[in-house]
Each structure stands twice: as structure tokens, then as C-alpha cells.
Amino acid sequence: MKVAEIFKGPFLLPSFFAVLTILFPFLFSNYYVGLVIQIFIMAIFAMSLDILVGHTGLPSMGHAAYYGVAGYATGFLCLAGVKNFWLVVVLGMGLGGLTAAFFGLLAIRARGPYFMLITLALSQVLWGIAFKWRSVTKGDDGLPGIGRPEIGMGIDLKPDLYFYYFTFAIFLIVLVALFILLNSPFGYTLRGIRESESRMKALGYNVWLYKYVGFIFAGIFAGISGALWVYYSGFVNPSNFGVDLSVKALLMLILGGSGSLFGPSIGAGIIVLLENLVSGFTERWSLVLGIVYVTVIMLFSEGIFSVFKRGRN
């Protein structure tokens, strides 16, 4: 494909955004750079959830569990002196996956709303542990003072500017990795399960096993975002396990369009911007957000992205 062709057709919009992203910090102040960092991290979180929601048809309401586990792991390791990013993030991913492996055993035997209830309850158990085990987690006060990690190559991540590009790079890596995963035979099988479990079973697939592996992948990728968030904010506390976080991720999928490559990221962008900007305009920002969410779900329950897609056809 020639270079010029990359900027045509389906690559036009993404390329435009990629260029905009690279130039962004030179156009806008540090505050907005910070917002975009948050968008990248939330986008990774939302994409990991979409493996379950958009591709397997498992509406997990406790996704913050893996995010929080990786977050606390990052916090503990950092405060213990471990500065190497790669080591910490691999551990975070591993723990996220391990938690998912454990929770998956308990949750996947349930369907639909029961699945939602169980995943919600499981993440709340973790929340309760983080909240109450003060001697280890300092409870609601949380663990402050977590510094930026070292990634070697002499790059210092303390300035938000560098952390911005770093997060962008991780975001791209995750995007590509998920693209490969979800367009592989494994991904097709997951979507087959979402369409009709009975048919897949009849075709001889071990449906439970596919769901379970998908669940673990979701936990692993969620772990990446959990670790990144703690490095960005410098702080971890039980809200990293919060039900509002899990529900917000679902909202991101509904808003942006689940089951698509960029939908979760768009949804993440919308929600992060909405939350931060609306609060600058009115004290009643929570009310405004609630109204917006209800309105969007009532009108665009298939996701804004798919509305655009339909529009283009």
C-alpha cells in the first residue's frame, strides 16, 4: 500500500486522529494533555471489557476488579522500591489475569443477569477487602506517593509530556494486539458464541472454555490500564475497585459502540471529556451527566459509532 493510500478510505479518520494525537501537546496546555492520558488509559480499560461484552456477549459488571488488583500491585511494588515498569506491568497483567481466572470459574456458570449480579458482587468483595484491610491497604485513605516508573533507555516519565507519549504507545500496542486477537479464529469463535451459544455447542466447540479464556484475556488487558492509572495519578485506593468504574466502562461501550475496534476508545473519550469539562461549567455536573447518560441510552442504544456507520451507508 502506498503511503498516500494510507490516508484514504477507512484509514483516513484514524490517521487524522493519530497525527492530531502526536501534535496535541504542542497545541494545548498540560491540563488537557493530562485529560488525553486519562482517555488512553480508560480506552484500554474499555477495550478489555469489550472482549467480554462486545465479542463474547458476557456483560461483566465487575470489570474494575482486575483494574484494581493490578493497581494495588503496582502501588505495593512501587512503594517497596521496584521501579522497573516492564516488571511491574507484567506482574499487574498476571495478577489481573489470575483474578479473572478465579472469578471466571465462579461467574461463567451463570448467564445474563445472573452473570451480571455475580460479577458485581465479586468486585464488591475486593472493594470490601481493600476498604477494610487497613493494615495493608490503608483502607479508604489509600496509598499515596507512587512515583513514575522507569522504562530504561534514559527516558524520564515524570513530566506528563513524556508520560503522554508513553501511554499513547502502550495504547497503540494494545490496540494492535486486540485487533489480532479479535480477528483470529479465537475471536470469531467468541462472536459465534455471542450470536448463539447452542449453535456453537452443536458444532462441537467447548463453549465454556472459550468464554473462560476470553475472560482471562479481558482481565490481563484490564490489568495494563490499572497499572498505568496508578502511575499517572500517583495514588491507589478502594475506588479503583468501584462499581461506578465498572458501570462507567459499560457506558463507554454503549456510547462508543461495542464490538467495534475504535468504539470503546471513542466512548472512553466522550466520558472522560464529559466528566471533566461539565464539572467546570456547573455545580450540577452529576445531574447533567445522569441526564446525558439516560438520554443517550434511550436514543442511541446501539452506540454512537454505529449511528455514524449507518449514516455513512
Added chain:
Amino acid sequence: MIMSMFLFSLAFGNRGIAEAAEPIKIGYLAPYVGVFAKFGSDLRDGFKLYLEEIGNKVAGRQIIFIDEDTEGKPEVGLVKTKKLVEKDHVQILAGIISSGVAYAVRDYVIASKVPLVITNAGATKLTQEQRSPFIFRTSFANCQQDLAGGWYAYAKMGARKVIMMGSDYAAGHEKAAGFKKTFKFMGGEVVEETYPPLGTNDFAPYLAKVANYVGKVDRTWAFFAGSDAIRFVNQYQEYGLKEKLKLFCEEGVTDEANLPSQKEAALGVESYARYCIGHDSSENKRFVREYRKKYNYDPGSLSEGGYVGAKFIVKALEAVKGKIENQEAFLKALRSVKFEAPRGPVRFDEHQNVIFNTFIQRVEKKDGKYNNIVVDMIPDVDQYWMPKK
């Protein structure tokens, strides 16, 4: 629509400070929702009262007050602090009620070199092990009045044995530690300590245990704040403990903010406090009168805390003739501020924490209203105060 909102705030949020005649921006952080919501608004009301008394101007420069809601959550507090510093370009930060929020923003504030004047959060380490030239505190340290209280319980109230109940978070533990330190130093014994979680709906299970100690200890020490304090005091009376085992509390328990909901349950309860609405000085009487006139409710210790915080900042600004841009001079001036506050004379100690007189107060009823009156006073209490044995 979202894109246009985004672009709109980019355009208007990106202005920097031009010259010295420009206004001075104070970024203010407090919770307006949650367990401490009422304290948040009390604190702000007090702060703004002082700003209005000076016409929102100092040395010819206008003061712009930018208010952000921390929700009492450390992670939200950090986000809002970043917004105030990076988007609104404030020159001073003030406020903060929750110690958890204070600890979470400390590193960022120091790295950004923006002075923070804490007008409530008592997180002890911030003016001790984790102190910094950029961090000031005009309210109290979690242990300060408690040190005085512990001594008072032994020396003046004759208590020899106590049980302690406090909220299970940083402030609760730090305050208990302060009280324990002096009480034990004097020779007293703490028979049991219990720390119910923040937001405990029902103290009943803990109170049933307290009933076992009636006749065996002299006082119950308590620290709870906000809605917890209301419930605790009410339930303490419901279970018949109020008459049998007297409470001696930290001021947050029977603060003016809580009394309308506690009523008879709080009558006669004694506490130690940095501020007492009944303090009989002309400055306090004036302050209470102005506050009641403007806001139509009684000022509590949070209200006075906000007021004093604003006054410290403004006095320092006056000393440097409004040139806050000369940060070193401003900080030096701030360190040397002293004046007569509604609570009495105040000034900073060497670690930039405030020194004040501690009141012993009691809830009384007059003309159908419940308020605290002064019973006694311990002068010049700082965060390291110890009694002479």
C-alpha cells in the same frame, strides 16, 4: 456538541497571567458531598466571609476565588488540584477537609511549587515528617487539641481510666494517639479502643459493649465527624449510656453543625476544641454576629477555620503589597503572620502549623437553642504540646 464544549474550554481555559495588576487567584478545595458535606460548606462560608470583609481585594488586586469539589475522595481531590493548578493557574491553594485528600495531593503540590494553606485537614505528618516550605496549616494537627484534652481529662477531670472510640480512618487514629499520649503520660490507663468504620450506620453493637464498662472507667473518649457524630451521640443516649458513662469528645462530635440534629442527646456533653462559639472575646462576638447575619446559621469550628485561613493568606499578601509573584517573600511573610482570630491569638510554629488556645466546652441549652459554652481554657497549644508533670 461535546467537541464544541471541548474547543470552547480550550479557548477560554488557556489564558495565562499577564502583568502584576492582574487578579490573584486562590484555588479552593473542599467536599460538598458525602460524610463531610456540611463541613465543606461551613469552611467555605467562613473563608468567603473574610474575603468579603476586605472587599475581595488586597493591595489593589482583585481576589478570585475558584472553588472545586473534592467529594472527600483523595483521587478526586488530586484531579481537581491538577485542574486548579494547570488549567486555572491559581497562585495559592487553600482548603481541604479530609486528611486522605491532603496526603494524596501533597507530592503534587510540592512538585508544582504552589503554596497550600490547609484550612482543615489535620493529617499530622504534613507538618511533621512530611512537611515542606510550601505547606501551611491554619486549622489544627490531628493530635494537637487532643494532647491538651488528654492532660485535662487526667489533671482536671480526675479521670484515671478511659475507653476510646474513634472513626477508623487516618484522622481518627491520629487524634486518638494524641489523647492517649498525654493521658498515659500523666498516669492514666486506656482500657479499650474501638474504631468503627467511617459511615457506620449503626453503633448499637459497639455501644452494647460500652455498657459493660459502666462503673469501671471514668470517661468514654470519642471522635466522630459529620453524620457519624450525629448518629453516635443520639445512639449513645438511646442506649442509656449518657448518664451512666460520661463522654469527653473531640470537638467534631458536638460541633455547632451537628447540634440541631442531636438536641437533648448532646446536652451537657463536654469536649475539647480549638474554637468555641461561646468564647467571650470582642473579636469572636463580632465574628459570630456577622456570620449569623450573613448566613443565618451558627458558625462552628469549620466556619472559623475557613475564616482564619483566609485571613492568614490576606495578611501575608498585605505584607508583600500583593506581589505574590515574589514567592519567596510571600512565603516568608506568611510564616510570620499573627493576629487575633475569633478563637483567640494565632500564629505558626516552626513547622508551619498553627498554635492556638484550646477550649474545654460544654453543650448548653438557652432559649430553646443548643450551643457550646466555654468551661475552661488551655493556652498556647501547638502540635508538639506536652504538659509539665
Added chain:
Amino acid sequence: MAFWIIQILNGLSFSMLLFLVAAGFTLIFGLMKIINIAHGSFYLLSAYIGLTVLRATENFLLATIASSIAVVLVGIAMQSLFLRRFYMKELQQVLLTFGFVLIIADLCLWIWGGNPMALPKPSLFRGSIWIGSVVFPSYRLFVILVGVIIAVGLWIFQEKTKFGAIVRAGVDDEEMLRGSGINIQMVFVGVFGLGALLAGIGGMIGGPFVGVFPGVDISMLLLALVVVIIGGVGSLRGAFVGSLFVGLTDNFGKALFPELSLFTLFAPMAIILAIRPTGIFGKIEE
């Protein structure tokens, strides 16, 4: 001995409050498969409205009636205008209820402010009574009484009325209900309204000792979740047994092992999730 009596009565009074909130939550989930995140919001709204009416009239019964009506109307509106459109789409329904949580919570904050408040008790039950050598607030006995009366009322409703039978059938097998020709949407509205009513009564009953403040909506929701997981979804009996279990365990846990207090709440839930996810009385989903 006195210690145990107080603790049991305490636990029971807390259990009855939990039952009021959990019963509605479990019915709504059992029949409509909706995880009503806004369930705690009914408690919140009812307590605030009740507080205002109470301050104006000093009549607890009147306040309860007023707040119940208000909350039922809100619940019916929520179900018939919004949730109904996503019949069988549980994810969207849950997210809608989340939106309502934000709306209701912020409206309440706007109108009543962020100051935590306690409802005054009905004048009949302001005092404390002596049980042997111990003092116990009479209001808590009232709570136990109300809880038991409502539990009995719900049992009669479920076992002896036609509507109750329909609900029972619907919880067990929704397809059958759909095929039976009964107007299923009316049933849904009725149950949602009932759930809101119960949570609303919970708000009034709990108001005097738990209080009302921003955040109580989420705490109540969390407690209802724990009760329903332990007792089983869709089962009133499960909600009752679950509430007793949680209320008593929480109470004794705090009294005997205060350092573990939240743990005594979540540990049983975690165990049930591991062994039998749909709870003690719930049905097993294949």
C-alpha cells in the same frame, strides 16, 4: 445475659431494615432480571421527602404516606417510561438505572444540601425501655414490629393473592408468564412500584437511626446486594433469611470482632458466591 439480649434485638432491628430494602430489590431482579442500581435512591428520596413533611406536620404516619406515594410514582415512571423500552435488554436497563442514581442523588443534594440529617422519631417511640437491667430504645422494637408485619403482609400477598401468584410464576419461569396472556407490562410496573414502596418505607423507618445523607443510597444498595446474594435472588423467603443472617452476623461481628466488621459482611457473600452463586433459596441457572 443482658449483653446478648441487646445484641440480638439490635441485630433484628437492623435485619428488618435490610429486609425492607432487599425484598424490593430481589423481587425486581427475580421477575424482571433488572439489577436496580437505583434501589438505594428510593430509600434516599423517601427519607428526604419524609423529613420535609415531618418537619412541616410533625406527623410520622403522614410523612410516610407522602414519601411512599412520591417514591412509588418515581418508580412507576422509571419503569414504564424508560426501562420498559429495553425489555429483555438487561445491560441497557442497568445502565439506565445508573443514570437515575446520578440524577436522583444530585437533585436531592441540590434541594436538601449535603448535611447529614436524622429523621425525628415518631412521638410514641421516643423513649427507651427497660428490659431487665438493660436500656433499649423503644424505636428499635418498633422497627422489628414493622418489619415483621410487612414480612407477613408480603407472604400473604405472595401465597394468597392472584397477583402474588403471577409474580411467583414469573420469577420461576418468565416464558410461561408471557405466554399466559396476562398483561406482563402491568405486572412489571406493579412489581417495580412495590419494590420502590418497600425501599421507600425502609427510608422512613431507617431515617431515625441510620439517618439520611448523600451516599446512603449506595450503602443501602450494597447491603441489599449482600443480602440477596446470600439469601437467593427472586425469593422473598431468601430476602428474609438473608437479612436475618446479615443483620445478626454484622451486629455480632462488630461487637465481638470489631476489627473485622466489614469482613463479616463480605466474607459470607464471598463464600456463597464460590459455592452456590444464586444464594441459599435462589434457583440454579444452568
